Amino acid sequence: MPPSPLLQVRDLTTEFRTERGTVRAVNGVSFDVFPGETLAIVGESGSGKSVTALSVLRLIPTPPGRIAGGEVLFDGQNLLNLTEHQMQRVRGNSIAMIFQEPMSSLNPSLPIGMQIAEPLNVHHNTPWAKAIDAAKTLLSRVRVPDAARRVDAWPHQFSGGMRQRAMIAMALANAPRLLIADEPTTALDVTVQAQILDLLKEVTRETGSSLILITHDLGVVARYADRVAVMYGGRLVESGTATDIYERPSHPYTIGLMASVPRLDSAAGSRLTAIDGQPPDLAALPPGCAFAPRCRNVHARCGEAVPVLREVAPNHLSACFLHDT
Numbered sequence: 001m002p003p004s005p006l007l008q009v010r011d012l013t014t015e016f017r018t019e020r021g022t023v024r025a026v027n028g029v030s031f032d033v034f035p036g037e038t039l040a041i042v043g044e045s046g047s048g049k050s051v052t053a054l055s056v057l058r059l060i061p062t063p064p065g066r067i068a069g070g071e072v073l074f075d076g077q078n079l080l081n082l083t084e085h086q087m088q089r090v091r092g093n094s095i096a097m098i099f100q101e102p103m104s105s106l107n108p109s110l111p112i113g114m115q116i117a118e119p120l121n122v123h124h125n126t127p128w129a130k131a132i133d134a135a136k137t138l139l140s141r142v143r144v145p146d147a148a149r150r151v152d153a154w155p156h157q158f159s160g161g162m163r164q165r166a167m168i169a170m171a172l173a174n175a176p177r178l179l180i181a182d183e184p185t186t187a188l189d190v191t192v193q194a195q196i197l198d199l200l201k202e203v204t205r206e207t208g209s210s211l212i213l214i215t216h217d218l219g220v221v222a223r224y225a226d227r228v229a230v231m232y233g234g235r236l237v238e239s240g241t242a243t244d245i246y247e248r249p250s251h252p253y254t255i256g257l258m259a260s261v262p263r264l265d266s267a268a269g270s271r272l273t274a275i276d277g278q279p280p281d282l283a284a285l286p287p288g289c290a291f292a293p294r295c296r297n298v299h300a301r302c303g304e305a306v307p308v309l310r311e312v313a314p315n316h317l318s319a320c321f322l323h324d325t
Contacts (some may be wrong), residue, residue, distance in 0.1 A: 004212050005032035005073075007056070007178060012070035014055045015088045017063060020283040027234040028070070031310075033178065038204065038211040040225035040242070042218065042257070044279050048234040049214045052101065053180050056212075057097060058087050063213075074178070096171035097180040098164075105167060106155040112166050113151030119173040138169035142199060161192035165199070172203060176312040179204060180212045185220075197224055218261050222246055230254050233280045233290030236309065240316035250318035252295045289321070297322055 012143050014026040026048045033039050040051045054060055058079060072079040079090065091097075096119075099105040107115055116138055117131035126134070132151065139147035142165040155163060164184060171179055181200060185193035201224050202210045202261050213225060221242060221314055228245040230238040230253065238251040249255045259273035277294035280286070286293055292302040309317040 003035055004076075005214075006035050006075060007033040008071070008073040009052075009056065009287065010071040010073070012052065012055055012072065013068045014060055014065060015068045016065045018283060023282045024068075024235055025065075025282060026055060029231070029234075029236050030070075031229050031236065031239060033210050033212060035177075035210055036204075036208050037226040038201070038213055038224055040213045040221040040228045041231060042215060042221055042228055043231035044216060046279050046282070047231040049216075050182050051230055052231070053097065053182050053212065053214055056180065057091055057095060058082075058084075059091075059097075067207055089123070090175075092119045092171075093174045094176055095178045095180065096174070096176040098167050098171050098182065098184050100183040100186050106163055108155050111151070112153050112155060112158065116151075116166065116170045116173060119170060120207060123174055134173070135169070138172060139166065141172070141203070142166075142169045144169070144193075160188050164188065164196050166191075168196070168199065168203070172207070175207055176209060178210045178212070179213070182214045183216075184213075185215075185217075193220075200224075218257060230257070233285060234282055235290065235306075235319070236317075237320070238290070238318045239309070239314075241314070244313065244316045248313065248316070249324070250312045250316065251291075251320050252297050252322070253291050254318075256294075289319075 010030050013030045016023045016025055029052055031039065041052065043049050052202055055067055058067065060067060064121060067080060074095065079087065113132050113135040116135035117128065118135055120126040120131040136147050136151045139151060144150055144162060144165050147187060158166060181277055182325065184200065185196055188196065197220060200211065215221065225242045228240060228242050229236055230251065232253050238254045245254065249258050254276040260275060262272060275294055280290045286303065288303040289307055292298045295302065307319045307321050308320045310323060312318045314325050
C-alpha cells in the first residue's frame with residue numbers, strides 16, 4: 001500500500017490587491033509531497049512558485065495579500081485553519097524554509113551561531129549554551145570548516161556559499177519533516193551551487209525529510225528531483241515523475257522549456273529553441289489558456305476556456321486541449 005502524502009495542497013488560491021485590481025498569483029494549485037521525496041516546482045519568474053511556498057507556511061503579507069481559498073494539509077491537519085500562534089509552532093519546527101537570497105536572509109546584527117541556535121531555544125526551550133553547542137554540530141554537518149570557531153562569526157564574514165550553508169543548518173536545527181528550498185543557489189557560482197544541492201539531497205536522505213525544491217534550472221531538476229510540478233501564470237500546467245517530464249514532456253510550455261536547455265550532444269553552432277513572447281501579466285491575463293499567446297500549437301478553443309489537468313499517462317498530468325484530440 002503506497003504511503004500517505006505528508007503534504008497535500010488542494011485548490012490553493014492566493015491573491016494580492018494592487019492598483020490595477022486583484023491579482024491571483026496562485027490560482028487553484030494542487031499537489032502532494034510524499035515522505036522522503038523531493039518535489040521540484042519549476043517555472044519562469046512570476047509563475048507563482050515562491051508565492052505557493054510562502055502560502056504553505058502562511059507567510060503572505062496581509063494586506064495586500066491573502067490566501068483566498070483551498071487547503072494545505074500537513075500530516076492531515078489543515079494549516080490554513082490554525083491560529084497564528086499555532087503556525088509559529090509549525091514554522092521552523094515541523095516545516096522549515098530556506099529562503100531565496102543568502103546574502104540578505106541572515107540578521108547582520110547577530111552572530112551566525114546564535115541565529116542557528118534560536119530555533120532550538122524558541123521551539124524546545126533549549127538553554128542557550130546547549131543550543132550554541134548544537135549550532136557547532138550543525139555547522140560541521142553542513143561542512144562549514146572550523147565550525148567551533150566560526151559559530152561566533154558575523155554574517156558579513158561568511159561568503160555567499162557559507163551563508164547558504166548556515167541557512168541550511170538553521171533549517172535543520174529541529175529536524176523538520178519538510179524542507180522548502182526557494183531557489184537555494186541564487187547568486188552562487190556553479191561549483192558552489194552543486195555543493196549546496198548535493199548537501200541538501202544528502203541531509204534529506206539522512207533524516208528522511210521531504211524536500212520542495214523551487215527552481216527555474218531544469219538541470220537541477222534532472223539531477224535532484226523525484227517528481228516535478230510545472231507552473232505557468234499562477235497555475236499548475238504539468239506534473240509527473242522527473243523521468244516522465246524529461247523523457248515525455250506533454251504540455252507545450254514544458255516542451256518549450258526542455259527545448260531551451262543547452263545539450264552536450266547538440267551539433268556545433270546549433271541555436272537554442274526559444275519560447276517566443278513574454279510571461280503573462282497576472283493583472284491582465286488573456287481569456288482561456290494563459291500560455292496561448294506564446295504557444296505554437298494554439299487553436300481557437302485555447303482562447304475560450306482554461307484547460308484542466310488531466311491524466312495523460314499513469315501519474316502524469318497535463319493541462320492542454322491538445323490531449324482532447
